[in-house]
Amino acid sequence: MQPRLDPFTVFMDLxxxxxxxxxxxxxxxxxxxxxxxxxxxxxADQLVYRVLSIxxxxxNSEIQCSTTILEPGLVGDEYFMTKGHFHAVRDRSExxxxxxxxxxxxxxxxxxxxxxxxxxxxxVNYIPGGWAHRSINVGSDPLVFFAAYVGDAGHDYETIExxxxxxxxxxxxxxxxxxxNQRYRR
Amino acid sequence: MQPRLDPFTVFMDLxxxxxxxxxxxxxxxxxxxxxxxxxxxxxADQLVYRVLSIxxxxxNSEIQCSTTILEPGLVGDEYFMTKGHFHAVRDRSExxxxxxxxxxxxxxxxxxxxxxxxxxxxxVNYIPGGWAHRSINVGSDPLVFFAAYVGDAGHDYETIExxxxxxxxxxxxxxxxxxxNQRYRR
Numbered sequence: 132m133q134p135r136l137d138p139f140t141v142f143m144d145l146x147x148x149x150x151x152x153x154x155x156x157x158x159x160x161x162x163x164x165x166x167x168x169x170x171x172x173x174x175a176d177q178l179v180y181r182v183l184s185i186x187x188x189x190x191n192s193e194i195q196c197s198t199t200i201l202e203p204g205l206v207g208d209e210y211f212m213t214k215g216h217f218h219a220v221r222d223r224s225e226x227x228x229x230x231x232x233x234x235x236x237x238x239x240x241x242x243x244x245x246x247x248x249x250x251x252x253x254x255v256n257y258i259p260g261g262w263a264h265r266s267i268n269v270g271s272d273p274l275v276f277f278a279a280y281v282g283d284a285g286h287d288y289e290t291i292e293x294x295x296x297x298x299x300x301x302x303x304x305x306x307x308x309x310x311x312n313q314r315y316r317r
Numbered sequence: 318m319q320p321r322l323d324p325f326t327v328f329m330d331l332x333x334x335x336x337x338x339x340x341x342x343x344x345x346x347x348x349x350x351x352x353x354x355x356x357x358x359x360x361a362d363q364l365v366y367r368v369l370s371i372x373x374x375x376x377n378s379e380i381q382c383s384t385t386i387l388e389p390g391l392v393g394d395e396y397f398m399t400k401g402h403f404h405a406v407r408d409r410s411e412x413x414x415x416x417x418x419x420x421x422x423x424x425x426x427x428x429x430x431x432x433x434x435x436x437x438x439x440x441v442n443y444i445p446g447g448w449a450h451r452s453i454n455v456g457s458d459p460l461v462f463f464a465a466y467v468g469d470a471g472h473d474y475e476t477i478e479x480x481x482x483x484x485x486x487x488x489x490x491x492x493x494x495x496x497x498n499q500r501y502r503r
Binding site for chain 2: 132133134135136137138139140141142143144145150185187191192193194196221222223224225226228230236238240241242246248249252253254255256257258259260261262277279280281282
């Protein structure tokens, strides 16, 4: 076969996740995340996370790659987190490679199960198809991880925006604590 | 949908590539690589590389992951290298994330084009479908990288064993040097 693409190399700082050449950057601020936190997501212009993506075709033969840089912070007692999503093509899987910081990976199925996995330098998380995934920064430095997923997976943010995850991760007296999400709707 | 798999986390040493829990390990010794080097691949029991794989189903929805630890060394003036392969499903792509050491990624198409990319801590190489790929350790320490590829890609080693890559990477007077592979057959 004639290859569809030519090989290329991007340079990644393994501690900060920054990529060179700088790829597509998506920023999420608190104002983009209203309704996801239990408390008021203010101020609206507060940066929460950036996703730096290496663009390749959205095909089943390809691997989409990105690094996520999630700032430390709290909304009330709830740690800064990503929006979280299912894949639009539900059975597509993904991996995370933790690079820096101290985090949790929260996962949930459509039938209401959930799991919490560690996310820090050296963790390789396997996120199987059918599990919505959200990363949470429970530390005081940026949480940085590299993600790779099947190229046609796509993103379904709406389902999570509508129902939430079954639990929240909040700052408790002895550290990160998992509490029931009172707004969760199965 | 009901998820096919449960999430899991493997711990990776980001400098040595070692995984915990220890996954499936494949070892290649010089005796496994006869005919691939220009010179005599001796001694047969000399370890060349190990591939530590995280087992997941070989499905198009999944991401196969592994780390490769390629020892430093020479066969004559030719650097230690992996066998190299096309994917059995030709259009499936792969990524490498360099973790340690100093290497080169050699790529070739079926119609005889080739490319050489850097491979060291922090490189993210995109290996598109249709490109055979071989890693080469041009340094004096182990070359370590993490690989992720579409789950049903499979391996076709036979095509490369039969034809070779168009070039070889050898130790020259001023460092790694690319020379024509006299045994290459298109």
